[in-house]
Amino acid sequence: MSSPNSDTEKPTASTIENGTRASLRSVPSKTDVEHIPGVSRETENKLLRKLDLRLIPMLALLYLLAFLDRGNIGNAKIEGMLDDLHMTGHQYSLALTVFFFTYVAFELPSNLLLKKLRPSRLLPLLMLAWGTVMTLMGIVQNYHGLLACRLFLGVAEAGLYPGIAYYITLWYPRDRAQYRQALFFSAASVAGAFSGLLAYGIAKMDGVAGYAGWRWIFILEGLLTVAVALVAPFAIHDFPETAKFLSEDERELIITMLRNQTTSEGFVTSEVIQEESKFRAKYVIDALTDWQIYLGLFMYWGITCPLYGISFFLPSIIKDLGYTSSTAQLLTVPIYITAAIVAIGAAWLSDRRQQRSPFILFFMSLIAIGFIIVIASSGRGVPGVVYAGVFIAVVGIYPAFPGNVTWIAVNLAGDYKRAAGMAVHIGLGNMAGAMASNFYRSQDAPKYILGHSLELGFCVVGIIAVVILRLSYQRINRKRAHIDVSQYDAYQMAQMGDRSPMFRYML
Structure with a gap:
């Protein structure tokens, strides 16, 4: 049985003008629509x-460039940035940390603005802003200049990931969402590989125009982002209702697929749909007070603490195993490429099975196993084993992350509640970056036992949170199965959103 939505999909123009009922078919499956009756599965897939x-x-x-620009400071570090700016290891950690203060603060307002300003306008504007900041980072002359740039970079990048994650839910049914989340999120792991390759090549420009190689890493990658931002408005489509590349029949089909996952009442009136599409402060309040978001935070931290720790410090970790800077840059590549491939394959299987938590648990277990191997082998003269442990951890991180975001997103009903809820989940979740920025201290090199142990601890807590979240969802689903829904009409249940007795949490 599928669920009603509290403020979801917008009606077509004809539905609004005529004030007619938008005909929706009954949903045959337990949690999500299998397919639209009368329409073949192949047509939907096409x-x-x-x-x-x-x-x-x-x-x-977009996300590749965002993650590239956010994490390339790790590549710049081992190319001499700290020496040139006369920075200590503690100052470097603080420069990483301050990014997340502004990044977290601006995620919620940015996500709520997405529908008002339209994705084709807001996302390129954010790109232009952070590309400019990144370029300017290449000409900073001291620690305080770098600190200011990192603060502004957080402001500019804040709305991108939660905005894209939410944007996908406006186009794809919830049982097809994780594969698409993984497709775009895999750009983060590709960015990790790409960053190492780019840094390896750009560092050879050391001395060109009087600039050190690490400066060119920031300048060229920032200019690339600005160039893409100028093209992006013409390549981003706002909503299914306005997409010019869709025929009228295709537009109606995708809107029906989206609505069919939100109600099993057989119809909703145009008045209900119009009411649902309006912004209401209560939707934001509902998100801010939803228990599942805060329990999900521990799951998020269990994945993103290792994610940010690895993205910021992987080149340093590998270099401290005894490799040169150039070799360390190149050795990051196979790790990230493998992680991207596994992430996409796992997401496809998760969508096919319509299960989230089993896959999240499996890959979080890989993260834990990887860090256990790293801790056990560090300082024992076996750099290959340490590298293998890091490899396993990263292969667990990148498939687990889109599963974690999608699982919370599909269990939030309503456009504005989902937008606010995802911003809170991702925003507060990214405080993990601020924490992880301080896990790997320079005085702990080359073993980094403290950093690896903290990552492992967060991962174990995250695994426990996943188990509790699944058990809670199962209990609520069983309880709702025995509620008499005849006392509610479609409008009332639509207003209740994911708290409706008709709503079933995806497991």
Whole structure:
């Protein structure tokens, strides 16, 4: 049985003008629509593949550049940035940390603005802002200049990831969402590989125009982001209702697929749909007081603490195993490429099985195993084993992350509640970056036992949170199965959103 939504999909123009009922078919499956009656599964898949080709490449490119620009400071560090700016290891950690203060603070307002300002306007504007900041980071002359740039970088990048994650839920049914989340999020792991390759090549420009190699890493990657930002408005499509690349029949089909996952009442009136599409402060309050978001935070931290720790310090960790800077840059590449491939394959299987938590648990277990190997082998003269442990941990991190975000997103009903809830989940979750920025201290090199142990601890707590979250969802689903829903009409249940007795949490 599927669920009603509290403020979800917008009606077509004809539905609004005529004030007619938007005809929705009953939903046959337990949690999500299998397919639209009268429409073949192949037709649905063909339409979704068309969406993939039009939407995902640009989203992936945006996120690749964001993660590249956020994490390339780790590459710049081992190319001499600390010496040139006369920075200590503690100051470097603080420069990483301050990014997350502004990044977290601006995620919620940015996500709520997404529908008002339209994705094709807001996302390129954010890109232009952080690309400019990144370019300027290449000409800073001291620690305080770098600190200021990192603060502004957090402001500019704040709305991108939660915005894209939410944007995908406006186009894809919830049982098809994780594969698409993984497709664009895999750009983060590709960015890790790409960053190492770029840093290896750009560092050879040391001395060009009087600039050190690490400065060129910031300048060239920042200018690349600015260039893509100028093209992005023409490649981003706002909503299914306004997408020019869809035919009228395709547009109606994708809107029906989205609505069919939100109600099992057989219909909703145009008045209900219009009311749902309006912004209401209560939707934000509902998100801020939703228990599942705060329990999900521990799951998020269990994944993102290792994610940020690795993205910021992996080149340093590998270099401290005894490799040169150039070799360390190149050795990050196979790790990230493998993680991207596994993430996409796992997400496809998760969507196919319509299960989230089993896959999250499996890959979080890999993270824990990886760090256990690293801790056990550090300082024992076996750098290959340490590298293997890091490899396993990263292969667990990148598939687990989109599963974690998608699981919370699909269990929040309503556009504005989902937008606010995802911003809170991702925003507070990214405080993990501020914490992880201080886990790997320079005085702990080359073993970094404290950093690895803290990452392992957060991962174990995250695993416990996943188990509790699944058990809680199961208990609520069983309880709702025995509620008499005849006392509610479609409008009332739509207003209750994911608290409706008709709503079933995806497990």
